Amino acid sequence: MKIFTRNALLAATSLLLTQQAWCASREDNAKAPIIGVEDAILTDAPAVPPAIHRDHATKVVVHLEVREVEGRLADGVRYTFWTFGGKTPGKFIRIREGDLVEMHLDNHPSSKMPHNIDLHAVNGPGGGAGASLTAPGHSSVFTFKALNPGLFVYHCATAPVAMHVANGMYGLILVEPREGLPKVDREFYVMQSDFYTKGANGEQGLQPFSMVKAIEERPDYVVFNGSVGSTVGDRALATNVGETVRLFVGDGGPNLTSSFHVIGQIFDTVWPEGNMSTPTQNVQTTMIPAGGSAIVQFKNSVPGTFIIVDHSLTRAFNRGALAQLKINGPDNKALFSGKVSDEVYMPEGSNARVAEMPSQKPAAAESKAERIKLGEGVFANNCQACHQGNGEGVADAFPPLAKSDYLNADKVRAIKTVTGGLDGKLTVNGHDFNGVMPAWDLPDEDIANVMTYIYSQWDNSGQEVLPSEVAANRVKAANLP
Incomplete structure (x- = not known):
């Protein structure tokens, strides 16, 4: 029973x-x-x-x-x-x-x-x-x-x-x-x-x-x-x-x-x-x-x-x-507090992670306008999920690309960040972030296109990045200054 x-x-x-x-x-x-x-x-x-x-x-x-x-x-x-x-x-x-x-x-x-x-x-x-x-x-x-x-x-x-x-x-x-x-x-x-x-x-x-x-x-x-x-x-x-x-x-x-x-x-x-x-x-x-x-x-x-x-x-x-x-x-902090502390945790042997992607030679852009258009597609497929379609990023997680003082201050540093990755504390537009930016194993042409697109959007500097500049400044994750 x-x-x-x-x-x-x-x-x-x-x-x-x-x-x-x-x-x-x-x-x-x-x-x-x-x-x-x-x-x-x-x-x-x-x-x-x-x-x-x-x-x-x-x-x-x-x-x-x-x-x-x-x-x-x-x-x-x-x-x-x-x-x-x-x-x-x-x-x-x-x-x-x-x-x-x-x-x-x-x-x-x-x-x-x-x-x-x-x-x-x-x-x-x-x-x-x-x-x-x-x-x-x-x-x-x-x-x-x-x-x-x-x-x-x-x-x-x-x-x-x-x-x-x-x-x-x-x-x-x-x-x-x-x-x-x-x-x-x-x-x-x-x-x-x-x-x-x-x-x-x-x-x-x-x-x-x-x-x-x-x-x-x-x-x-x-x-x-x-x-x-x-x-x-x-x-x-x-x-x-x-x-x-x-x-x-x-x-x-x-x-x-x-x-x-x-x-x-x-x-x-x-x-x-x-x-x-x-x-x-x-x-x-x-x-x-x-x-x-x-x-x-x-x-x-x-x-x-x-x-x-x-x-x-x-x-x-x-x-x-x-x-x-x-x-x-x-x-409602009683239900979800948000981040209450921000500390660095670096176990032995850790460094910037690399996002593995198959290498394929993209079509070469013949003008800055064409480079921006091609870069829009690269951004949508690789960057948008974290940095959002409006470039504002995600608070306390992914830094903004819009009006970014970090990007606009130093183009070479930005190229090294994309090609070599970055981890640890980073300040962008007065806000601190402490995470990992993976290194993107994309062709020079794709990196030049997407960076030119980002620079052309959201009140950024409007400068162009050329594939030759990417090639000259490409670094491995372990060598990122």
Whole structure:
């Protein structure tokens, strides 16, 4: 005979109540009468349509226009995206269980390919793919009943399917439970995906899709919301201390599984795989399969800039799977003190660390303007994660590059710092830092380009750094003066 504690009984009762409130049967939803009609409110990431407050099922009309558009994949890197609604990821769709959805797929006349849509929220052959195959300049219509609540991926399923998905054809559809979701202060739409280009990561210009890399699962970019840096700086997710945040997170793939993590946050509640019946609590990192989703929820306790990553970390810091959540509000030292002391710790044998990178000869810049443009791409791929897109760095951790007295005072010293690394105490713009600047094993041309870019930004001196100057002043980490 099992003996349950009071807490165990309360937890079991809470789970049963949650399941009852959030799970109607397929049969009930199939029989739900349809009252009225409405046009779906669709949003682009990271925005989410408003919560549904009606207490009945209705007919929801959804119009998705397929467009093939050229856009930014990374700084200086262009790509031809195939989209549901003009952007990658596609529009966020929000409906209620029991609703009858009338799906209109409109393929713009400028498209070069036929397209369709497979909605994982559909109980029907191909998720609607066969019913929606649409040639350029045509429109297809089909309907489906939303029988299961949950957060579902949709994507193009026209052959070759991996190519259509890899080019940006995916999005999320939320089927709210009858009782609705618990009220929160902020909701955001975040979707990860992997891109495969014929050129290497950071290679400039319009890059075509590489089927060879896709088949071998060797992505050049792993990103949130369609491009490197799509959700950082001025485009970061903005919230306040004390607010509860809900993220609707999807993984479009086509290949990689996401280890979704917000650095410095613990998820109070996670609905794994987008389900509405079995939430888990106090989760650090949640796994999201390709073609899958998760709902994560947490309350903001302290202010700051929190980094969102795929915790397969080279994807975050080398391929682009990095976003920012900015929380505004007063400090709470009782919950998080910040740094309370700053002491040097130098065990025997330590010195500046070297960031190993493969050496490849970049294209030579023919002018200062071209050097700045090329340097912008080098900065985005190697420097932005620490020093931020606006050059302001991170307080008490990474010094600013903006208006930097350290950089502007001595160009040769700056070259030696980049090529040789630096550790120990450093004062920049009147503030002390005590960390490690890794030595970057980049070609002279790349270092000249990125330093010229930095000098041209954020009220710095505007001087140019030449590859010959880098070569003349390049040092090894151990010899850095």
